[in-house]
Amino acid sequence: MSIDSIRVSLKEDHVSEDMLQRMYELMWTMRYMDRRSVAMQRQGRLGTYAPLEGQEAAQIGSALALRSQDFVFPSYREHGVAYVHGMPLERILLYWNGRYDGCIPPDGVNLFPVSVPIATQIPHATGAALAAKMRADDQIVVTYFGDGATSEGDFHEAMNFAAVADLPLIFFCQNNGYAISVPLRKQTKVKQIAQKAAAYGMEGITVDGNDVIEVYLAMRSAVEKAANGGGPTLLEAITYRIGSHTTADDASRYRDASEVEMWKARDPIARLEKVLRERDIFSDTWVKELRERAESVVNEAIVAMQSEPPVSLDQLFDYVYQDMPEELAMQKQTALLRQTKGVDGRG
Amino acid sequence: MANTTIIGAIADALRVAMRRDERVMILGEDVGVNGGVFRATEGLQEEFGEARVMDTPLAESAIIGASVGLAVNGMIPIAEIQFLAFVYPAYEQLVSHVARIRMRSQGRFTVPLVVRAPYGGGIRAPELHCDSPEVIFAHTPGLKVVVPSTPYDAKGLLLAAIADPDPVLFLEPMHIYRSFREEVPEEYYTVPIGKARLAQSGTDCSLFAWGAMLQVAMQGADMVRKTHGVSVEVIDLRTLSPLDRMAIRDSVLKTGRAVVLHEAPRNAGLGAEIVATINDLALDALMAPVIRVTGYDTPYPLFALEDVYVPDAARVAQGIMQAMNYEIGARL
Numbered sequence: 001m002s003i004d005s006i007r008v009s010l011k012e013d014h015v016s017e018d019m020l021q022r023m024y025e026l027m028w029t030m031r032y033m034d035r036r037s038v039a040m041q042r043q044g045r046l047g048t049y050a051p052l053e054g055q056e057a058a059q060i061g062s063a064l065a066l067r068s069q070d071f072v073f074p075s076y077r078e079h080g081v082a083y084v085h086g087m088p089l090e091r092i093l094l095y096w097n098g099r100y101d102g103c104i105p106p107d108g109v110n111l112f113p114v115s116v117p118i119a120t121q122i123p124h125a126t127g128a129a130l131a132a133k134m135r136a137d138d139q140i141v142v143t144y145f146g147d148g149a150t151s152e153g154d155f156h157e158a159m160n161f162a163a164v165a166d167l168p169l170i171f172f173c174q175n176n177g178y179a180i181s182v183p184l185r186k187q188t189k190v191k192q193i194a195q196k197a198a199a200y201g202m203e204g205i206t207v208d209g210n211d212v213i214e215v216y217l218a219m220r221s222a223v224e225k226a227a228n229g230g231g232p233t234l235l236e237a238i239t240y241r242i243g244s245h246t247t248a249d250d251a252s253r254y255r256d257a258s259e260v261e262m263w264k265a266r267d268p269i270a271r272l273e274k275v276l277r278e279r280d281i282f283s284d285t286w287v288k289e290l291r292e293r294a295e296s297v298v299n300e301a302i303v304a305m306q307s308e309p310p311v312s313l314d315q316l317f318d319y320v321y322q323d324m325p326e327e328l329a330m331q332k333q334t335a336l337l338r339q340t341k342g343v344d345g346r347g
Numbered sequence: 348m349a350n351t352t353i354i355g356a357i358a359d360a361l362r363v364a365m366r367r368d369e370r371v372m373i374l375g376e377d378v379g380v381n382g383g384v385f386r387a388t389e390g391l392q393e394e395f396g397e398a399r400v401m402d403t404p405l406a407e408s409a410i411i412g413a414s415v416g417l418a419v420n421g422m423i424p425i426a427e428i429q430f431l432a433f434v435y436p437a438y439e440q441l442v443s444h445v446a447r448i449r450m451r452s453q454g455r456f457t458v459p460l461v462v463r464a465p466y467g468g469g470i471r472a473p474e475l476h477c478d479s480p481e482v483i484f485a486h487t488p489g490l491k492v493v494v495p496s497t498p499y500d501a502k503g504l505l506l507a508a509i510a511d512p513d514p515v516l517f518l519e520p521m522h523i524y525r526s527f528r529e530e531v532p533e534e535y536y537t538v539p540i541g542k543a544r545l546a547q548s549g550t551d552c553s554l555f556a557w558g559a560m561l562q563v564a565m566q567g568a569d570m571v572r573k574t575h576g577v578s579v580e581v582i583d584l585r586t587l588s589p590l591d592r593m594a595i596r597d598s599v600l601k602t603g604r605a606v607v608l609h610e611a612p613r614n615a616g617l618g619a620e621i622v623a624t625i626n627d628l629a630l631d632a633l634m635a636p637v638i639r640v641t642g643y644d645t646p647y648p649l650f651a652l653e654d655v656y657v658p659d660a661a662r663v664a665q666g667i668m669q670a671m672n673y674e675i676g677a678r679l
Contacts, residue, residue, distance in 0.1 A: 103452050103453065154412060326589075327590075
């Protein structure tokens with residue numbers, strides 16, 4: 001391991017029992033939602049969906065270390081981060097049902113909409129962190145991306161800029177081993193993505209991304225460091241995507257079943273369960289109640305998602321500009337007529 | 348009032364905006380100590396400090412991408428791209444994010460960003476300093492595209508762009524940065540985005556142009572007035588998106604003939620949209636096909652060829668006379 005990529009080795013003793021239980025409940029909530037979402041996509045009740053199973057610890061552990069004022073710039077697989085940071089599950093589901101409602105966090109929730117083009121959200125985080133630094137308020141910024149994103153120019157440009165400007169920013173890489181089908185060894189020559197931080201004069205840290213406690217503690221340190229003027233950190237969480245890239249992908253085309261089985265044996269939820277058992281928190285009744293609670297939260301969100309009123313044409317036309325140009329207003333009128341009367345006089 | 352050039356008016360607008368609102372900041376390459384390669388930001392770092400007039404690393408996508416983050420986190424960034432053709436690495440940020448964030452978030456997040464960039468030919472510059480790709484951005488819903496052609500408009504339009512709640516590409520015709528002066532108020536004022544300017548009233552033919560081509564348009568109009576007594580109405584579009592369609596319609600309804608002038612290549616250039624607008628709104632008034640006087644469908648050449656490429660007054664005069672001499676049915 002390089003000098004610039006120091007593995008954090010911390011014990012769970014620093015984490016309260018309440019926090020351990022919260023971690024478990026949140027991870028279970030997200031896993032249940034994830035499995036329901038994949039199933040709903042298969043039934044035609046949801047659009048193409050990006051599953052997160054296997055990455056619950058990286059997402060929940062890191063997001064729990066944030067304060068509400070901190071600004072999150074996610075990629076498209078961070079449903080767990082979004083939920084922990086205050087995005088209702090219903091809206092997360094609406095996004096995957098093709099609706100803009102899924103891009104609108106409630107007031108006071110500092111979560112940027114999902115960014116589809118790889119790595120393009122990373123410079124946004126750099127700018128937001130620059131604004132936070134200029135205002136000198138107690139806000140740090142975190143951006144999430146995968147291993148594939150580290151090959152993009154925007155990753156390099158944003159990392160370099162953030163390091164030069166010494167910004168309160170955490171670059172959180174969920175290294176799940178694959179960019180769709182391309183394995184990490186074809187993505188980069190370095191052993192660990194955290195090593196890339198050295199080139200920018202930035203601290204890089206690699207953690208076991210399937211250990212929620214380790215992720216949480218490393219993230220908490222990085223947040224404290226950023227908030228105290230210590231500058232940016234590249235935090236790499238090594239994890240694995242158990243499912244396919246999206247529901248439109250078939251991971252069995254490029255991954256051996258034995259590899260998937262190996263990673264299932266490192267399941268982040270089962271690992272936390274072990275800690276909870278050692279502490280006598282875990283019992284059959286405890287876990288049954290907790291799972292029922294988590295599942296009912298998800299089921300309610302699904303019902304709410306399905307009972308949303310039909311999407312309005314306002315969503316298509318009203319937010320391109322603050323003040324609608326005349327020509328666009330005419331196009332909206334035409335579209336409205338077409339919708340209500342089925343015909344119109346304009347092309 | 349100050350007697351100043353377009354570049355002087357731009358520098359003045361930046362200073363006025365930064366004094367009025369401390370959220371306004373400038374970022375880009377060489378904008379600090381050097382004051383920008385054309386000196387648009389001269390003296391600003393001295394007055395407002397390194398944080399508000401920031402030399403960034405040499406990375407256009409990061410400049411525009413970071414501007415998104417700055418804007419959604421409370422700042423009003425003005426990003427300078429050294430030459431418009433250098434914006435191509437940041438094209439993705441502009442079309443995939445800057446233009447879409449208001450719609451994507453249904454107004455929850457907005458990007459009040461101004462991207463300033465010198466553009467256009469005629470200054471004997473190296474390759475890729477002179478492209479006119481304005482139509483790419485005019486074709487992108489969510490962006491506004493503004494091009495001044497006078498010092499008064501440069502200041503007023505730039506201040507309007509900075510005050511605008513939506514992202515504005517402010518394209519500066521560098522060929523005429525210093526080519527003439529006019530009186531410009533020293534105080535704050537705005538020129539409305541989305542409104543064309545009547546540069547010269549006329550009755551026989553409408554001539555639509557913007558940026559550095561305004562000078563060429565006026566020369567071409569003058570030429571046909573002297574040689575053939577043709578009265579040309581010259582319209583400075585000033586905003587390329589959203590287009591002032593009513594100004595285009597009204598002028599063509601009055602004159603019945605139209606010529607569109609731009610430096611950019613002809614194929615799918617903004618001229619085509621103006622022709623289509625005339626087709627939509629003023630077809631019955633037309634006495635001749637709308638003529639396009641444009642750059643050729645080639646990459647912008649190295650400068651030994653640029654005088655051949657960039658339309659001049661003679662080509663404009665020829666285009667006007669082509670419209671004037673057209674006989675209905677002659678092409679059948």
